Amino acid sequence: MRFHTRKWVKPEDLxxxxxxFGGRLLAWIDEEAALYAVVQLENAHVVTKYIAEIDFKSSAKTGDIIEIGIEVVKFGTASLTLRCEVRNMMTREAIITLEKIVMVNLDAKGNVKPHGKTEIEYIKNRLK
Structure with a gap:
């Protein structure tokens, strides 16, 4: 799993x-999943369809730094299924693992649109 984002926990996040606050963490996860899907699918019109069971294992406090990791589980016809892990870099504890986040590719009118992708593409390979 690649950890793409770090967040510094501030007083307003508690x-x-x-x-x-769990809602703050879930917003960060949703944003990270959306950004990951937008980059992979090369389309800004992506929405969250499903997030699996949420089970918090530990937490964080002011001053802690958390990492958010995302990996692809499956490419669907118009969807991308992701797995997410969040860990506290200060305590080395897992905060939450989400086994399934489904992002759906849309057209400009908001209709489901096949994306034609079948594997992870890295930005460095697109810039050749």
Whole structure:
């Protein structure tokens, strides 16, 4: 799994318990999954269709740095299924693992559109 993004946990990211607010983390994950899908599918019109069961294993507090990792599980006809892992770099603990996030490729009118992709493409290979 490649860890593409790091986030610094700030006071505004906390819940009343003083730990990372789950909704904030899920927003970061959703954004990371969308960005990953947009780059892979080469289309800015991508939406989240499904996120699997959410089970928090640990948390983070102010000053902690978390990493968000994404990997492709499957290319569908018009979808991309991803797996996500988030870990706390300070404590070395896994915060959450999402086994299935499904992103769907759309056309400019919001209709499902086949993407024609079958494997991961790296940006460096597109820039040749």
């Amino acid at each position: 819940n009343p318990n003083g730990t990372l």
